[in-house]
Amino acid sequence: MPVSGRGYVLILIHGLGDQQADWSDSFEQALEVELKEKWMPDRVLNAYWANLSVNAAFADVPRLLAENVDMQKFAHQLLTGRSDGVLPLRDVVRAIAAADRDVLMNAKDLTRLVGLLDQLIVDVGNYVTDNAVRTAIQNVLHARLSEATERFPGAAIILASHSQGTMVSYDVLQQAAGSYPSLRIWITMGCPAEKYFTLFRWGDQRIGIPAGRPRWVNLWDSQDIVGRALSTLIPWGNIVDTEVNNHDAPECADAHDHWNNPQVVAAIAAEVSSLL
Numbered sequence: 555m556p557v558s559g560r561g562y563v564l565i566l567i568h569g570l571g572d573q574q575a576d577w578s579d580s581f582e583q584a585l586e587v588e589l590k591e592k593w594m595p596d597r598v599l600n601a602y603w604a605n606l607s608v609n610a611a612f613a614d615v616p617r618l619l620a621e622n623v624d625m626q627k628f629a630h631q632l633l634t635g636r637s638d639g640v641l642p643l644r645d646v647v648r649a650i651a652a653a654d655r656d657v658l659m660n661a662k663d664l665t666r667l668v669g670l671l672d673q674l675i676v677d678v679g680n681y682v683t684d685n686a687v688r689t690a691i692q693n694v695l696h697a698r699l700s701e702a703t704e705r706f707p708g709a710a711i712i713l714a715s716h717s718q719g720t721m722v723s724y725d726v727l728q729q730a731a732g733s734y735p736s737l738r739i740w741i742t743m744g745c746p747a748e749k750y751f752t753l754f755r756w757g758d759q760r761i762g763i764p765a766g767r768p769r770w771v772n773l774w775d776s777q778d779i780v781g782r783a784l785s786t787l788i789p790w791g792n793i794v795d796t797e798v799n800n801h802d803a804p805e806c807a808d809a810h811d812h813w814n815n816p817q818v819v820a821a822i823a824a825e826v827s828s829l830l
């Protein structure tokens with residue numbers, strides 16, 4: 555049954571990895587503390603897609619890499635610009651690393667990157683090459699946007715997206731932004747658009763996202779090798795780039811870990827509050 559049109563609906567969509575369906579619980583708890591009486595738990599929708607990124611064609615790639623490649627050595631060479639170029643995945647991994655090859659990462663970040671390589675092959679590989687997987691993932695977000703529109707007519711919708719989830723959101727909004735007029739704010743965190751545009755020539759033309767609608771807020775960390783500032787990359791997007799510091803936050807695993815940063819939680823809470 556539809557609910558009164560006042561208030562907001564917050565849609566959350568995750569990035570790479572073997573996420574569980576309850577992946578957003580800790581973030582929602584932190585956001586509830588920040589929003590206090592403005593918190594509406596029944597209006598937080600989770601666009602969970604990790605269970606769809608499964609494809610037999612990619613299933614054995616991480617195992618084969620582990621058997622044949624010293625992944626830590628390769629990641630280090632790539633990031634420092636001294637890759638031998640002998641691996642067929644070099645160009646794919648460059649989508650993560652190209653912007654900061656001259657920056658040496660600390661041991662924690664390097665270990666994190668090695669873990670990301672496996673996730674990259676499966677999730678990005680599936681999304682870019684398999685129409686059925688890509689469509690199924692996009693339909694998850696379409697369903698959440700439609701649900702928010704139908705259940706809460708007139709409520710302002712905020713879409714908070716992270717990493718690969720920002721590209722899913724980008725594609726969905728290119729396809730059908732005009733179909734979701736209640737979407738007022740789109741938040742991207744650690745968005746790899748630069749890598750998609752330069753490596754895949756993916757989504758680099760202005761299609762379907764009306765100027766100024768929704769308001770686009772991009773949160774980025776200066777040491778994140780995945781997500782960068784976007785306003786100069788996408789000049790037609792009317793993007794508000796906001797720098798955050800994940801790499802120094804004790805709650806965060808690394809510079810790409812936005813969900814656990816209290817600064818990010820406060821920034822998203824501020825966007826929600828701006829609509830009330």
